[in-house]
Amino acid sequence: MRVEQQIRALPIRWRIFAIAGLNTAVVLLLAALIWDGARNLSSAWGTLRQARESGQMLGSPESEMVQLQGLLLRYVNQPQPQLRDEIVRRRTAVLEGLHKQAATDPALAGAVSTLATATDRLVNSLDALHVARGAVAQTYEQEVLTPAKTMRSLYASIESTLPTQDAPIAAPLRK
DSSP: OHHHHHHHHHHHHHHHHHHHHHHHHHHHOOOOOOOOHHHHHHHHHHHHHHHHHHHHHHHHHHHHHHHHHHHHHHHHHHHHHHHHHHHHHHHHHHHHHHHHHHHHOOHHHHHHHHHHHHHHHHHHHHHHHHHHHHHHHHHIIIIHHHHHHHHHHHHHHHHTTTTTTTTTHHHHHOO
């Protein structure tokens, strides 16, 4: 017998219950799929919201970092103790703000520790840069400017002792 004949052999009441049961099974399957999709969508929406909040939290420190960068450039060009103190103060404020944000947003925790290490190295290297710059300036003064001034005065002395201005050595001395 074929399946169709077997189904027709069943009483009509059982066939109606079979169709209702099949429809119920399909509805339950669709409901499970919709529930799973809604759960995934809700999770993705939560992740997106958290990413937006993290982005907004990082917007505030970004402006602070721009100001800190300006102070760093000024300090490199004009090393002054009060400027360095301002750099350290702003750096501390920025890092404290980032640490507070990292406490509420675990996605930022690794980045904050990396940023803190990098800024510590940068601020500490400012002193080394200041010392190196002083050494370069002192070396330039002692090894280049002082001998150049001495040479200039010696050439002027030699030129002043020449009997005439059209002597053969006078033109090279003037150069």
